Amino acid sequence: MTRSRLKLEARDVMTMIMALALLAVSAGASMAQDYPRQRRTLLDFLFGRSEPAPRYRNLQRNEFPTAPQRPRRKPAASPARAAPPPVATPETPPAPAKLDKAQKILVIGDFFASSIGDGLAEAFRDSPGTVVEVRSNGSSGLVRDDYFDWQKQLPKMLDEVKPALVVIEVGANDRQQMTASGGEQRFPTDGWFSEYERRVDALARKITDKHIPLIWAGLPPVKSPGMSADLSRFNALYRKSAERLGGEFVDLWDGFVDQDGAFVLTGSDVNGQQVRLRGPDGISMTDAGKRKMAFYLEKSVRKLLGAMASPGLVRLDLDNPPSLPDTPLRLGDEAFRTPPMKISDPALDGGDRLLGGPLPAQTAKTPSPRDLLVTTGIAPDAPSGRLDDFRLPSIAK
Incomplete structure (x- = not known):
């Protein structure tokens, strides 16, 4: 190149x-x-360059691009539903008015006594001859007589109410130190229980000395096992004192435990239905529990008060006698023509002979198909035309 x-x-x-x-x-x-x-x-x-450099600039908060938002659809209106008809609740009939001379049940004690009083008031709601008077102090007991002295207050209540029956329920607050004449007694020493038994007897005597029937209700179990054990020991003391002085002790314990004897919050009510009996604290009672406490006392109360504790009682007062029909009874009517009969008449039971006497002669009678089957072992022929009639039809000659 x-x-x-x-x-x-x-x-x-x-x-x-x-x-x-x-x-x-x-x-x-x-x-x-x-x-x-x-x-x-x-x-x-x-x-x-393979690709241009990116551009940058400062953007304000409201300048950032945002994705387009779709308009929200309004929810379709649901078809109008007809409101359910109101459930008619059965109205509780009003309680009958109490009689002026109705017998009074005086219930005294602590907060358990208040529960029993509510339950008894419900139990005898329809008994016009029975009135329940509750005089309770929820925090009281037989130990702290400086707070509330039942030994002094009970005679005043008896004179004021004039009860036909007294129910006592006390002791749930008594698990504490006691001050007695001999000094302080600590729970649960023997000296403490000796002084406590003396106070229980003194309270019961204030009722029995006036010849007023006494029912001492036992304490129910509670959620705490230790406290329940102490209350069970109290119940044994109450039973001993009440029965010694002529009163009656009613044990409520089995109504609030299961078959193994353990405490339960839920159990059977007076109608046999499973309901909540105790409050969340394991001590207080629900309405069903109060009614169940009273259920254990009803039998004894009705026995002591007699007809006055019956529901639907109509009492005949001398100053307000009932009106009798004006039509006189006519002894000549057919309804009164009943012949007299002795109680010792042998014809009452269908016999006129003594045991061992000769039997009347039996009249002959046609043996029945059953008798023939038993005696001969051969069943009678079935009626003609019945399904079990296996005889051949007769052929006319």
Whole structure:
């Protein structure tokens, strides 16, 4: 290759490089209008960028692009449903008015006595001859006589109420130190129980000395096993004192334990239905529990009060006698023509002979199909035409 040809080719290459450089510069100038100024290399001038640099600018909070939101559809209105008819609750008939001379049941003691009083009031709601008077102090007992002294307050209540029966339920608050004449007695020492038994006897005598029937209700179990053990020991003392002085002790314990003797919150009510009997504290009573406590006392109360504790009682007062029909009874009517009969008349039981006497002669009778089957072992023929009649039909000759 000649020297002139080499110079020509070199000049062409330089011309091409200069053209590419001018083209890159012009392209960079146009791009600089849209993109910030950046450092460029020779490769950038020769071959350009594969993709433009991103643009950045400060955006305010409300300038960020957000995806288009679709308008929310309003929920379709549900078809109107007819309101269910109101359930008719049976109305409790009003309780009958109490008689002016109704006998009163006085219930005294602590918060358990208040529960028994509520239950008895419900039990004898329909008994016009019985009124329940509750005189209880929830925090009282026979130990803290400085707080409430039942030995002094009970005679006043008896004179005021004039009860036909007294129910006592006390002792749930008595598991504490006692101050007696001999000093302080700590629970549960022997000295403590000796003094406590003396106070129980003294309270019961204030009732029995006035010849008023006494029912001492036992304490029910509670959730705490230790407290239940102490209350069970109290019940044994109450039973001993009440029966010694002519009163009656009613044990409530079995109504609030299961078959193994363990405390239960839920059990059978007076109707045999499973309900909640005790409160969440394991001590207080629900309405069903109160009614169940009274259920154990009802039999004894009705026995002591007699007809006055019967529901639907109609008492005949001398100053307000009932009106009798004006039509006189006529002894000549057919309804009164009943012949008298002695109680010892043998004809009452269908016999007129003594045991061992001769039997009357039996008249002959036609043996029944049963008798024939028993004596001969041959069943009688079935009636003609019945399904079990297997005789061949007779052929007329």
